[in-house]
Amino acid sequence: MVNAESFVREAKEEIQNSLKGRGILACSGGQDSTLLAVLSGMSAGDRILTVFVDTGLLRKGETRRVEEIFRKYSINYRIIDASERFLNALAGITDPEQKRKTIGRTFIEVFEEVAKDYGADTLLQGTIAPDWIESGGSVRDVIKSHHNVGGLPEKMNLKILEPLRDLYKDEIRVISEFLGLPNDIQPFPGPGLAVRIIGEITKEKINLLREVTDIVERNVKTEYPERQNGPWQFFAVLLPVKSTGIHGDMRSYGLTVAVRMIDTTDGMSGTFTKPSWEFLENLSTEITNEIRDVNRVVYDITNKPPATIEWE
Ligand code: XMP
Numbered sequence: 001m002v003n004a005e006s007f008v009r010e011a012k013e014e015i016q017n018s019l020k021g022r023g024i025l026a027c028s029g030g031q032d033s034t035l036l037a038v039l040s041g042m043s044a045g046d047r048i049l050t051v052f053v054d055t056g057l058l059r060k061g062e063t064r065r066v067e068e069i070f071r072k073y074s075i076n077y078r079i080i081d082a083s084e085r086f087l088n089a090l091a092g093i094t095d096p097e098q099k100r101k102t103i104g105r106t107f108i109e110v111f112e113e114v115a116k117d118y119g120a121d122t123l124l125q126g127t128i129a130p131d132w133i134e135s136g137g138s139v140r141d142v143i144k145s146h147h148n149v150g151g152l153p154e155k156m157n158l159k160i161l162e163p164l165r166d167l168y169k170d171e172i173r174v175i176s177e178f179l180g181l182p183n184d185i186q187p188f189p190g191p192g193l194a195v196r197i198i199g200e201i202t203k204e205k206i207n208l209l210r211e212v213t214d215i216v217e218r219n220v221k222t223e224y225p226e227r228q229n230g231p232w233q234f235f236a237v238l239l240p241v242k243s244t245g246i247h248g249d250m251r252s253y254g255l256t257v258a259v260r261m262i263d264t265t266d267g268m269s270g271t272f273t274k275p276s277w278e279f280l281e282n283l284s285t286e287i288t289n290e291i292r293d294v295n296r297v298v299y300d301i302t303n304k305p306p307a308t309i310e311w312e
Contacts, residue, residue, distance in 0.1 A: 002167065005178065007171075014163055015039065015044055023121075023122040024048065025049075025126070026051050030187065031176060032164060032172055034176075035164065036125075036126040051080060052067075053107060053110050054082060055082060056081075056203075057083075057192030059188065059193070059214070060211070066079075078114060086103065087203060092200060094199050099194050100312075123158040124163070126162075128164050128168065186233055187233055189310055193210065208293060208294075209257075213235055215286055217235075223275065231262055234273070236258065237259075244295075254294055254295030258298050260309070262309050269303075270309065
């Protein structure tokens with residue numbers, strides 16, 4: 001296991017010795033890239049710019065949460081609101097791989113523009129050991145195109161720095177804790193809510209799913225106050241299925257959401273979480289009470305494999 005104090009010292013030295021001009025990095029708000037942003041700020045101050053792209057596909061309060069961390073650690077950052085651009089690029093697309101590729105491409109376009117504007121010559125990447133080990137014989141990338149692993153460097157002609165490349169997930173957690181960073185961030189896919197909306201993406205669907213996701217997250221956090229005792233990932237998926245129901249005394253014809261909760265240690269394989277029936281009942285009641293357009297909630301009882309964690 002890594003020694004956090006010496007890792008931080010060595011990472012700072014590596015960044016300081018390698019950075020000649022200006023560096024840039026994309027922070028998703030996840031554990032790895034947030035740690036990278038903090039280390040970069042500690043090592044090179046304003047000579048490294050941390051970019052957070054708001055794709056419009058994020059969860060409720062996500063941009064604010066990330067910005068608070070940037071402020072707390074005096075990170076030199078820019079938040080780019082590109083939500084309209086992503087929405088326009090996604091219009092009419094229903095195929096999951098095409099969605100992922102469109103989001104990846106749009107992300108690169110936005111990021112490249114900022115890098116150029118800032119005059120960066122170095123790209124800092126939050127690659128960790130499992131990322132490059134997997135990409136050797138990559139099963140994962142064949143199954144789904146992960147937009148935030150690879151893709152950026154080849155096109156951008158920037159020098160690459162990967163200070164976290166030898167770390168594993170548990171070591172990232174130890175170092176984050178050492179630096180006082182939250183160590184309980186739930187993994188969230190780069191393409192965001194888009195891969196949890198089956199079919200075409202619209203602003204209305206994103207807004208609806210964002211609210212349902214918030215209800216799921218609040219309920220899970222209350223049920224499992226200790227992150228390590230609860231599911232690894234927990235979220236909602238908006239299905240392209242309508243069904244008949246009752247709202248008040250009236251017939252309704254409403255939307256269906258699936259709730260997914262997964263127990264795993266690494267995301268590579270996992271089993272569905274088995275919460276109490278009462279928990280699921282309360283969750284379903286809260287969703288259908290608060291979100292009028294939803295009249296049916298189903299629980300995903302599929303392990304990985306054969307299913308993947310995300311539905312797309
Ligand atoms: P799957 O759906 O492949 O997901 O079983 C495994 C883990 O990866 C996350 N995931 C992604 N993470 N970019 C990411 O950084 C992506 O494009 C992406 N797609 C899925 C997923 O949330 C789960 O934790």
